[in-house]
Amino acid sequence: MAKPVSSELTRARVRSAWIFLAPMLGVLALVAGWPLIRTIFFSFTDATLANLTDYRFIGFDNFLEYYEGEWYGVMADPTWWRAVYNTVWFTVVSVSIELVLGMIVALTLNTAFPGRGMLRAAILIPWAIPTIVSAKMWGWMLHDQFGVLNDILMTLGIISAPVAWTASPETALWAVVMVDVWKTTPFMALLILAALQMLPSDCYEAAKVDGIHPVKVFFKVTLPLIKPALMVAIIFRGLDALRIFDLVYVLTSSARDTMSMSVYARQQLVDFQDVGAGSAASTLLFMIIAVLVLITIMTARVRLGEDER
Amino acid sequence: MKLSSLMIRASLVALATTGLAGPAAAQGVNISISCGAVGQELEICRQGAEAWAQETRNTVTVVSTPNSSTERLALYQQLLAAGAGDIDVFQIDVIWPGILGQHFIDLSAHVNGAEAEHFEAIVENNTVDGRLVAMPWFIDAGLLYYRSDLLEKHGASVPRSWQELTETARMVQEAERADGNDQMWGFVFQGRAYEGLTCNALEWIDAFNGGAIVDAEGNVTVNNPGAVSAFELASTWVNEIAPEGVLNYAEEEARGVFQSGNAVFMRNWPYAWALAESEESAIRGKVGIAALPRGGEDGKNTGTLGGWQLAVSQYSSNPEAAADLVRYLTSREEQKRRAIEAAYNPTIAALYEDEEVLAANPFFGELYETFVNAVARPSRPTGASYNRVSNEFWNAAHDVLSGRAEPQDALARLENDLRRMSRRGW
Numbered sequence: 001m002a003k004p005v006s007s008e009l010t011r012a013r014v015r016s017a018w019i020f021l022a023p024m025l026g027v028l029a030l031v032a033g034w035p036l037i038r039t040i041f042f043s044f045t046d047a048t049l050a051n052l053t054d055y056r057f058i059g060f061d062n063f064l065e066y067y068e069g070e071w072y073g074v075m076a077d078p079t080w081w082r083a084v085y086n087t088v089w090f091t092v093v094s095v096s097i098e099l100v101l102g103m104i105v106a107l108t109l110n111t112a113f114p115g116r117g118m119l120r121a122a123i124l125i126p127w128a129i130p131t132i133v134s135a136k137m138w139g140w141m142l143h144d145q146f147g148v149l150n151d152i153l154m155t156l157g158i159i160s161a162p163v164a165w166t167a168s169p170e171t172a173l174w175a176v177v178m179v180d181v182w183k184t185t186p187f188m189a190l191l192i193l194a195a196l197q198m199l200p201s202d203c204y205e206a207a208k209v210d211g212i213h214p215v216k217v218f219f220k221v222t223l224p225l226i227k228p229a230l231m232v233a234i235i236f237r238g239l240d241a242l243r244i245f246d247l248v249y250v251l252t253s254s255a256r257d258t259m260s261m262s263v264y265a266r267q268q269l270v271d272f273q274d275v276g277a278g279s280a281a282s283t284l285l286f287m288i289i290a291v292l293v294l295i296t297i298m299t300a301r302v303r304l305g306e307d308e309r
Numbered sequence: 310m311k312l313s314s315l316m317i318r319a320s321l322v323a324l325a326t327t328g329l330a331g332p333a334a335a336q337g338v339n340i341s342i343s344c345g346a347v348g349q350e351l352e353i354c355r356q357g358a359e360a361w362a363q364e365t366r367n368t369v370t371v372v373s374t375p376n377s378s379t380e381r382l383a384l385y386q387q388l389l390a391a392g393a394g395d396i397d398v399f400q401i402d403v404i405w406p407g408i409l410g411q412h413f414i415d416l417s418a419h420v421n422g423a424e425a426e427h428f429e430a431i432v433e434n435n436t437v438d439g440r441l442v443a444m445p446w447f448i449d450a451g452l453l454y455y456r457s458d459l460l461e462k463h464g465a466s467v468p469r470s471w472q473e474l475t476e477t478a479r480m481v482q483e484a485e486r487a488d489g490n491d492q493m494w495g496f497v498f499q500g501r502a503y504e505g506l507t508c509n510a511l512e513w514i515d516a517f518n519g520g521a522i523v524d525a526e527g528n529v530t531v532n533n534p535g536a537v538s539a540f541e542l543a544s545t546w547v548n549e550i551a552p553e554g555v556l557n558y559a560e561e562e563a564r565g566v567f568q569s570g571n572a573v574f575m576r577n578w579p580y581a582w583a584l585a586e587s588e589e590s591a592i593r594g595k596v597g598i599a600a601l602p603r604g605g606e607d608g609k610n611t612g613t614l615g616g617w618q619l620a621v622s623q624y625s626s627n628p629e630a631a632a633d634l635v636r637y638l639t640s641r642e643e644q645k646r647r648a649i650e651a652a653y654n655p656t657i658a659a660l661y662e663d664e665e666v667l668a669a670n671p672f673f674g675e676l677y678e679t680f681v682n683a684v685a686r687p688s689r690p691t692g693a694s695y696n697r698v699s700n701e702f703w704n705a706a707h708d709v710l711s712g713r714a715e716p717q718d719a720l721a722r723l724e725n726d727l728r729r730m731s732r733r734g735w
Contacts (some may be wrong), residue, residue: 049390050411050693139625144554145492145566167500167557171710252376252557255502256704270383273408274699 036286039161042278050273062280074268074280079256083264084288086173090260091241094180095234101181102188102233107218109189110196120193127186135250138179142166142251176248176258178239187232195229196222231300235293242289261285337367338627342398345381345617346373347560348580353651354400361637367630377559378402379503380712382696385409394624397631403434403616404688404695405449407720410437413620415696421633423712426641426657428681433690435618442620445656446641447647449615450683451512452676454567454575454585457597459485465504469604471516471542479551481573497563498576505559507686507699508613509576510706513539515611515684517604522702523687523727527735531702539604540709540716542596550572556711568592576601578615582670583652597673600679605673614683648673654680691735701726 043062046054064073074080109120126134141148144164153159165175173214199222207217245262252258254267269278316603324572340362344354351373357368374381389412401409417424417440424432431679437441438728452475457469468474478495485493499505515521519535547553555563560577567575568584570591575581600610619638621631637643644655649669660666661677688695705723708714714722 013612046691049386050408052390070729072732073730086327119418143562144552144557145562146569162552162554163555164552164556167554169713253379253503254700254709255500267700268387271379273386273693 004055028155039279039282041260041279043283045276045279047275047279048273049269049275052275055276058276061275063284073286079259080261080264080281080284082256083259083261086258087242087244087260087262088292090180090244091238094177094184095237097177097181098185098188098237099230099234101185102192105185105189106192106196109193123189124186126183127190129183131183131246132250134183135179135247136140138175138182139166140173166251168233172252172255172258176251176287179251180244183247184237184240187264188237191229191233191236192226195226198220199225225282231296235296235300238296239289239293242283242292261288313625321487330407337362337365339368339631340397340631340632341370341372342375342400342619343372343385344400345376347376349651350580353647353653357638357643357647357670358634361634365630365633365638369586370494371633372396373648374400376561377503378505382408387470388621389624390614392624394622394626397622397625397627398634399620399622400446400636401620402617403431403449403614403618404686405438406435406442406618406620406640407688407692408695409620410440410442412623414623414625414628414632415440415442416444416621416635418528418622419629420444420636422637423636423640426659428658430681431616431618431656434685443552443618444620444635446617446619446639447579447644447653448656448680449580449617449654450612450676450680451508451576452579452582452612452672453599453601454577454581455597455599456592456595458595459573460586460597462725465595467599468574470603470605470608471513471539472605474602475545475550475594482550485573492571494552494566494572496546496576497551497555497558497566498574499559499563500551500555500707500710501557501562502545502703503559503705504699506703506706508615510540510543511613511686512576512601512611513543513604514654515613516601516608517570518608519604520683521687522692523698523735526630527690527731529724529727529731531727532720533602536720537716538598540706540720542604544709544712547558547712548672556707575624579652579654581651582672589639598676600676609681613680613685615655616684640700690729694730694735697730701730 042055043056044059044082045055046058060073062073064071064075066072105123107117109123113157129137140146142165144150144162144167147165149165150159150162154162163171165171203221203225204217207221215259243262244260245266247262248258249261249266254263255272258269261281262285263279265281267278268274268281272278326405333393334652342354342358344351344358351371355371358367358371362369374384382402382405385405386409387400388396389409399409399413420441424441424444428448431445431448432441435441435445453467459481460467460477463484465477465481468477474496482493482495499509511521514531514536517535517539519533519539520530522531523531524530558566559611560581563572563575563577564581564584566572567577567581568590582596582598583589586593603609619635621628621635625631639656641655641657641660644653644657645660645663645666647653648655648660648666652670654673657662657664661673667674686695687698691698701723705714709716709719
């Protein structure tokens with residue numbers, strides 16, 4: 001009779017767990033579930049922003065439509081695929097740079113030196129400034145004629161003529177990456193620093209006794225130990241970067257060279273008033289992010305499993 | 310829509326830049342008006358609105374809106390689609406009556422026939438399905454600004470064709486740089502991928518008799534020899550006579566370069582005149598203004614028709630008072646004040662013969678023809694799709710300017726895209 005007693009207890013626990021979870025699930029359903037379902041719903045209609053009550057269902061036409069020998073819809077739009085490419089490129093490049101820089105900053109802040117507390121607080125300032133403000137600020141600093149960046153580089157003799165950072169197709173996406181790295185490296189550093197401070201000191205003492213080179217210690221001891229935390233940081237930042245909007249929009253508005261998936265969706269939805277196509281783009285954006293995150297989590301698990309062996 | 314409308318409201322409260330003049334009269338109502346903030350636009354708008362407030366013992370709140378007309382339209386669309394009554398009087402672009410008209414009240418009953426004084430073409434433009442949805446406030450057309458001192462110094466004349474402009478700009482730019490002024494550029498304009506580039510590129514095409522993208526019947530006409538020649542010439546400008554940054558310039562960025570003395574020519578709207586001639590301007594007294602050049606011998610002088618109207622939201626809680634503010638601001642006296650103080654072109658033909666107006670703006674009389682014969686963007690034939698058409702057009706122009714597409718290819722692709730877009734009619 002031991003079994004039913006324990007399952008009675010388990011059931012009670014499960015019940016109270018659900019009761020405690022209910023408010024949060026309710027809020028989640030309201031603020032995340034409902035908009036998501038509504039967006040997917042609208043992606044199958046021809047609704048316009050001017051009149052959201054009067055629409056009809058058009059099936060998958062917003063996604064892909066064959067009409068008089070030609071393909072239409074978001075998935076047949078080269079601009080959309082350009083936006084997908086831009087977003088993925090931006091995510092890979094910016095998160096990689098942030099990871100490396102964040103690691104360096106975290107390792108530095110992890111060592112003891114006078115004024116460390118102050119520096120730890122100060123380094124968070126870029127992260128604390130609202131993106132819209134820092135993007136506008138960088139927009140002026142990057143300005144080709146009166147921007148401070150060109151002035152510094154020209155005074156130092158690094159460039160001979162002002163560079164139009166946000167206007168030239170070659171540098172526009174790099175400018176966005178640069179501002180994003182400036183802004184979110186502190187966040188990365190903070191997460192890595194938290195992981196570094198949890199590390200047991202005995203491994204390091206053993207390595208010191210054995211006279212192992214610090215670089216080897218980093219790759220053989222530190223990196224494997226903080227890997228789970230790194231994966232969380234990468235997924236967080238990756239998710240954030242995939243839905244980038246504000247930075248791109250403020251720096252380069254809706255230019256195709258730098259258009260991200262969110263900027264594309266917004267353009268369809270707001271500028272063109274096409275709630276159907278905009279919702280279709282948002283739905284695709286949602287699915288692309290979901291697939292990429294699944295892939296990241298799965299590869300991370302496989303590697304973590306190997307490490308345990 | 311509830312959530313987003315709340316957010317917009319919150320941001321509008323933050324944007325509201327001014328309160329009322331004098332104590333809040335208990336019997337008066339508060340009317341909020343959205344004004345542009347390009348140059349001194351906001352200040353001039355505020356003065357006019359406050360004069361009305363004092364006269365009628367009401368109060369006004371002036372709300373400043375984004376400088377980019379593309380963004381301003383997006384903001385209005387969100388506000389109006391949510392049925393928000395936060396703004397009573399909207400300042401709307403000449404291309405918007407068709408897009409936003411359903412949200413505005415019919416003003417004809419409120420202005421007592423005053424619309425008859427204004428240019429007929431604009432009144433017609435503002436009439437949607439027989440309803441006068443907006444009153445004309447000021448008219449705009451693209452103009453050519455030039456540095457008269459530099460042209461004189463280097464023995465050049467005001468260019469009559471775009472080809473001539475390109476040559477003169479290059480010549481003066483090189484000569485000035487040789488004299489040590491290495492920040493000097495030949496020509497600045499609005500090259501960012503937004504509505505302003507549509508206005509600029511339409512002027513190049515129309516000057517070469519290349520039409521207006523889509524004709525009155527809704528046929529796509531953009532791929533023609535005139536347009537190709539215009540785009541071919543424009544493709545030679547960036548990095549030669551114009552800074553590369555022009556690819557991300559709107560009106561104020563271009564004026565920034567020109568007014569700090571670093572450009573020979575500028576394409577801009579009339580508002581830049583009063584600012585270029587203001588006390589703190591570095592180029593005061595050295596600026597000339599002319600109609601935009603023609604596209605070669607057989608081309609024509611043209612300019613894109615712009616201009617702003619005032620409309621009253623049907624979600625306003627005080628439409629009577631709001632319509633009275635519109636009547637006041639679009640009246641002859643107020644338009645005259647705006648013309649003298651800030652070079653805003655009146656929409657009332659008679660004011661172009663007014664001596665005080667002409668004394669403040671000597672170019673008004675001369676350029677009257679340009680204002681009246683300006684080329685209209687195809688917002689009427691394309692209706693609700695206009696934004697899409699304009700977006701495709703400015704992207705094509707942007708690709709040509711930045712050298713990523715050959716003019717011929719870009720126009721062929723644009724024609725195909727527009728034809729696809731209109732597959733079921735506009």
